[in-house]
Amino acid sequence: MSDSDVKKVVIIGSGPAGWTAAIYAARAGLEPIIYVGVPKQDPGPVLPGGQLMLTNDVENYPGFPEGVSGPEMMAMFQKQGERFGARIVGEDVERCEFDPEGKVHTLHTSDGKSVRAHAVIISTGATANWLGLESEMRLATTGGGVSACAVCDGALPMFRDQPLAVVGGGDTAMEEAHHLTKFASTVYVIHRRDELRASKTMQDRVLSKDNVEMVWNSTVVDCLSEKDSFGSDKITGIRLKDTKTGEERDLAVKGLFVAIGHTPATKFLRDTALSFDDAGYLVLPGRSSRTGIPGVYGAGDVADATYRQAVTAAGMGCQAALDAENDLGERGLL
Numbered sequence: 001m002s003d004s005d006v007k008k009v010v011i012i013g014s015g016p017a018g019w020t021a022a023i024y025a026a027r028a029g030l031e032p033i034i035y036v037g038v039p040k041q042d043p044g045p046v047l048p049g050g051q052l053m054l055t056n057d058v059e060n061y062p063g064f065p066e067g068v069s070g071p072e073m074m075a076m077f078q079k080q081g082e083r084f085g086a087r088i089v090g091e092d093v094e095r096c097e098f099d100p101e102g103k104v105h106t107l108h109t110s111d112g113k114s115v116r117a118h119a120v121i122i123s124t125g126a127t128a129n130w131l132g133l134e135s136e137m138r139l140a141t142t143g144g145g146v147s148a149c150a151v152c153d154g155a156l157p158m159f160r161d162q163p164l165a166v167v168g169g170g171d172t173a174m175e176e177a178h179h180l181t182k183f184a185s186t187v188y189v190i191h192r193r194d195e196l197r198a199s200k201t202m203q204d205r206v207l208s209k210d211n212v213e214m215v216w217n218s219t220v221v222d223c224l225s226e227k228d229s230f231g232s233d234k235i236t237g238i239r240l241k242d243t244k245t246g247e248e249r250d251l252a253v254k255g256l257f258v259a260i261g262h263t264p265a266t267k268f269l270r271d272t273a274l275s276f277d278d279a280g281y282l283v284l285p286g287r288s289s290r291t292g293i294p295g296v297y298g299a300g301d302v303a304d305a306t307y308r309q310a311v312t313a314a315g316m317g318c319q320a321a322l323d324a325e326n327d328l329g330e331r332g333l334l
């Protein structure tokens, strides 16, 4: 491979972070290549376009006063990136050899090929963990009242003044439940054990609310649904199984929020010199997108366990492209 084959920027991942990085990099003349990933089921559904491909209603992304479906929004991101010349490859990056000096990084991809680049932007996201029920995923992807993000979906009209359930027992579940107490008539917190994993402060915050009810020693084994007046399936309840007695019972709810954690897509990076936190999120040591390795940047949910929103991911994608452009310029590689 000659030096002319070395790309200026390669972007890994095609959610809001990856596509925003692609738009900025393309407009700056960096001729980015974006590896959009292949569809897979690990640990939940992962699709080119990212986590928003699993949601029908995005109401909090600025610029869409009437809301927009996730797939529609990601198609627009892609169209905008392609308009400025971003090149798409429908493969995964499976292994990275990062050059400690940051001159030429080599990425090995799922088609058995490799690509070399001066700058690499990692925007592979964090996949929401799901329960793995057929009914759950069907209702989640069709606006049927199942979600993995209360901050994103809790304020939708369909959930207002309704009984809602949150599954999980950690801090994330408590945050989701706390958020939903503003909208729901009752928030049932379903937990498989008889005590929570969440910090005492988070527990107190939630348990002090009048409209929270704990459902201990229970798992969700099915989501029940009925067709609404428009003929679309909406959740009407969940089937619970007692983890001690095995007994099953139905609980009427109009929404289910699955809050059993996220898995950052960093497994393919583990044998590199990048740093990760205990949960596997990519660590960005400063107030920029730069990782510890020159020419390697992180953007979006893969490096952000706190906010995990489309708009914050897009903002981080912008930062990564600007950091890459700046660094390439300083190193005389533009």
Ligand code: FAD
Binding pocket: 012, 013, 014, 015, 016, 017, 018, 035, 036, 037, 038, 046, 047, 048, 049, 050, 051, 052, 054, 055, 057, 058, 059, 060, 061, 091, 092, 093, 094, 123, 124, 125, 126, 127, 128, 140, 147, 148, 149, 152, 153, 265, 268, 299, 300, 301, 302, 308, 309, 310, 311, 313
């Ligand atoms: P992602 O969107 O996760 O995209 C990551 C991409 O990387 C994927 O395309 C994947 O295919 C690709 N990829 C992964 N590994 C590889 C690899 N090795 N090689 C190549 N590609 C790879 N946020 C909001 O702001 N508003 C909402 O209404 C909203 N609703 C949501 C509803 C649900 C059900 C869920 C789960 C999330 C929701 N979110 C919402 C959160 C939002 O989806 C995320 O914050 C956002 O998608 C993160 O963007 P990202 O680009 O960092 O990663």
